[in-house]
Amino acid sequence: MPFSWLRRFGSANSGRGGRRRRRAQQLAHGEEPAPQEDPQVVSERKQRRVGFGIGSALILIIGGVVAFGYYQEFYKPPRVWAGSVNNVEFDMGDLVERIRVLQGVNRYQGGLVNLSTVPFEYLQNLINAEILRQRSPSLGINISDAQIEDELRRQFVPTAAPGQETDPGQLEREFKDNYSGYLTATGLSDGDFRVIVEEQLAQQALAGVLAQAIEERQQHVEIQWIQLPIDGEILIGDVEQRLVNEDFTRIAQELNSPSQFADLNGYVGWVPKGAFPALDDYIFGNQEDEIEAVSPGSVSEPIFTNEAYYLIKVLAPSEERDLTALMGSKLLRASVDIWQKETLLAGTTQGFVRMNFNSRLYEWVTKQVFVTAPRIERPTPVPELLPGIPNPSIGGS
Numbered sequence: 001m002p003f004s005w006l007r008r009f010g011s012a013n014s015g016r017g018g019r020r021r022r023r024a025q026q027l028a029h030g031e032e033p034a035p036q037e038d039p040q041v042v043s044e045r046k047q048r049r050v051g052f053g054i055g056s057a058l059i060l061i062i063g064g065v066v067a068f069g070y071y072q073e074f075y076k077p078p079r080v081w082a083g084s085v086n087n088v089e090f091d092m093g094d095l096v097e098r099i100r101v102l103q104g105v106n107r108y109q110g111g112l113v114n115l116s117t118v119p120f121e122y123l124q125n126l127i128n129a130e131i132l133r134q135r136s137p138s139l140g141i142n143i144s145d146a147q148i149e150d151e152l153r154r155q156f157v158p159t160a161a162p163g164q165e166t167d168p169g170q171l172e173r174e175f176k177d178n179y180s181g182y183l184t185a186t187g188l189s190d191g192d193f194r195v196i197v198e199e200q201l202a203q204q205a206l207a208g209v210l211a212q213a214i215e216e217r218q219q220h221v222e223i224q225w226i227q228l229p230i231d232g233e234i235l236i237g238d239v240e241q242r243l244v245n246e247d248f249t250r251i252a253q254e255l256n257s258p259s260q261f262a263d264l265n266g267y268v269g270w271v272p273k274g275a276f277p278a279l280d281d282y283i284f285g286n287q288e289d290e291i292e293a294v295s296p297g298s299v300s301e302p303i304f305t306n307e308a309y310y311l312i313k314v315l316a317p318s319e320e321r322d323l324t325a326l327m328g329s330k331l332l333r334a335s336v337d338i339w340q341k342e343t344l345l346a347g348t349t350q351g352f353v354r355m356n357f358n359s360r361l362y363e364w365v366t367k368q369v370f371v372t373a374p375r376i377e378r379p380t381p382v383p384e385l386l387p388g389i390p391n392p393s394i395g396g397s
Helices: 004-009 015-028 039-079 092-108 118-139 145-156 168-186 190-211 236-242 248-255 277-283 325-350 359-371
Strands: 081-085 088-091 217-229 267-272 308-322 353-355
Touching (some): 081 092, 088 092, 092 118, 092 359, 145 190, 217 248, 236 248, 236 308, 277 325
Antiparallel strands (some): 081 353, 217 308
């Protein structure tokens, strides 16, 4: 046989012919042929094998679906890239953790986190804080551990009454108790809160740098306004129609939202340019865009901003005046906001700042934050670092 090695594997006796030869050999030697299996038994065995195969396949498919769902829902989202500033990157897990910090602090203070707007805004805050951290050396800003410790003590060491003797040991114990209680109530670690304080101090230092460019005497315009919440039931167009026949002050008394910048009559007073950037075009005009300022005694068209709807009445034309403490603080706060927006825009334009956010990631972040919302009964406010300067990491804007 030319391929004798095939015999070792039984190939020579394979097939139907091989079976006939074996049966003939068995009969020649007087052997009984092996009994044939019942065809029904063979069929049932085949059906069981097919059933086991299908069942195993289904189990593998279900396991794969569950594993993929777990990967998509729990493993992948926290690791999805959320944003970066130069070589510093943040993922969705970082964003959730920072919003939980905001959530804990706000609830401790008696406020709520607005999950309809916070995730994307807080990603911007996270990016803004990192931009400032990287830009700090060029701005002459350096926040030391000693400054952070001093700020913690300013916030949590109890203030003694005038003339009252104090025991340094007792004050230290009370500081530790107050601070520890605050961390427990908000669910923060000491490291988390120190990062918040560092960012607050950096923004305070930025405000100090920007304040140097603010002139003490500024052009001001005297105004009064009607301010309506953006989520209110009253339509600004309806108010505009009422002004045809009704007094501005009376409507302001009836409808105005509470504001630290206006009294019950809606009177704001003398406003410098830049204190309310969204209103500047109407108060001061904008020659570049060919927008005329509202003339004294006249009322503006409805103005729509991210914070509220406005109708502005100009009471007196522009004149140079000294900044008041309230308007100086508001102008400084607006300057910080503008610096953040301009540096963020410059970073995204130049490519060293990037953000990744869409509706699916927004939904995931919102869900993760909602299910871990702390329940705090007693609000205890934490003081602002600087009047008029927001605490960006705890919800300021």
